[in-house]
Amino acid sequence: MSTVENVLLSGIVGSTAYGLAHAGSDVDRLGLFAAPTVELHGLRRPKESHVTTAPDRTLHEAAKWCRLALSCNPTATELVWLPDELYEVRTPLGDELMAVRTSFLSAGRVRDAYLGYAVQQFRRLQGRGEGEDAPGRRARTAKHARHLKRLCAQGLELYTTGRLTLRVDDPQEFHDFGERVAADPTAAQPLLDRYRAAFEEARTALPDAPDEGPAEAWLHRVRAHFFTPCPDGTGPRGRSAGQQFW
Structure with a gap:
């Protein structure tokens, strides 16, 4: 199984999480990761999903997971509603995302x-x-x-x-x-x-539209956390710190 860096949240989903697993059932894992921020500024976008079988695991890049969750995709949504014992990776940024999980709903x-x-x-x-x-x-x-x-x-x-x-x-x-x-x-x-x-x-408890603000703010914190300046001191656009182009 290939290694994916910067996993922020990951756990066991599917039949195990639902209590419907039986002998021989596959164990499905779902998570999200952060691409290094500098990679988002190049000619080619980094891979947004990593999917493997044996074991069955799907990892979505943070922005893609947010888009799926804002559409209320059932598979993506369950990642932030798992019982505590089913999480295998939890980070502070993952916990921050779980804290705003209701803002994705509509x-x-x-x-x-x-x-x-x-x-x-x-x-x-x-x-x-x-x-x-x-x-x-x-x-x-x-x-x-x-x-x-x-x-x-x-x-x-x-x-x-x-x-x-x-x-x-x-x-x-x-x-x-x-x-x-x-x-x-x-x-x-x-x-x-x-x-x-x-x-x-039914009378719904949900708003007509999701609140995208918390997701946007969370993604900004993720990008700031995983931003690493270039070794020569240049930023993502290749200019020296403090240099301005007009």
Whole structure:
């Protein structure tokens, strides 16, 4: 596994965080890192994401993670709502980000992102994994169904309370739902319809738009922290300290 420098926050996400993991489940890791500030001023932008398998790990550059979180992307969002014991890297800048996590949220984006992902899962259920053997198809269908139900429940909680609980209350209920849908994919439709109606009827605790100010201020602190002047005393534009061009 390649080494990524300046990791600010990283933890175990996915089924382990939801309490839905079983023997043989993959352990998924997600985090964010800061590119050295001087690299942001060159001809080519530094890589914004590092993704590996075996082990499964995704690391996003700080600015990219903020953009994803401001869109209320469910996968990115969960990084700042993990139980403490699931964090593997926590830094002061990571803690500062967690302290402003609610500023990334907005009503419409939470509804669209979480219900949108749930609809994607439902379409996968309808596809039934054609080309797979029967046991593989059933297992994949059950997995998509569990995540459809989880996304709906977590999205509605976030929409109505402004808080996100990753670990589900009754894992067996989700596993049972997955098995029912594996036997008959149309069994997922009533649940999806029920949550669509619930979002329409619910009173949200979230603002209409996210507050980008805290994210912008945090990124400025990150860039200042990881700025290293050139050895000859020149700044990122190649001029000496104090020199001015008019």
